Amino acid sequence: MSISRKCVPFTPFEGELSSSTIALVTAGGVHLNEQEPFNIADELGDLTYRIIPEDVDSSQLRVTHHHYDHTDADKDINVVFPIDVLRNLQAEGIIKRVAKKHVGYMGYTMQLKAMYEGTAREIANEIDKGSRADAVILTGG
């Protein structure tokens, strides 16, 4: 998938929220306890991302990111990655369902071109092919 550098890449939303599947993509450095933490030792940043499954226990998520204070996210991951909140919206019928896959990455890098042309496209493809999401909520730290 190509991402425009020249204009706002606006994709219209067609349909109803109540019949839509929603995925979360966060730059807040969120990953599973059992996954490899992001590399905060590299001054250039970390270009990798982690897939977070739909049935994740939110207490098993953590943050590895050294460019914001994640003390509150350590207590409640929903402040940057609202997976439990999204589940509640599904239970209330506001959305149809929580997507199969979500993505966490560390939104700090000095390698902007590689992030833009590599990681961002890979994440978009993961969401497009793997999550079956109709729309995505993006969050930072």
Next chain:
Amino acid sequence: MKGIPTVLITVSPEVSAQMRPPRALYPKGFKIGNSLGGPGMRELQAQVLREALTLLGEDTRPGQAITREYPAYGEYHEPPRVRN
């Protein structure tokens, strides 16, 4: 593929605007690390998330963040500015 509709929830609206997000919600005064509100504030978090999702169907101006106020947050933090 034709693309995937997105909504950004940002606490740094000026910084985010540089990336021209198609739709963005700025919960006014929320601090960095509290995009949805404070820890355990489930009702507030749900309100922010609901309103972000609602932007999908609204006539927003791409590239600009919509500012909303959430008094239940109870704090105000000045967002980071872009240095020219």
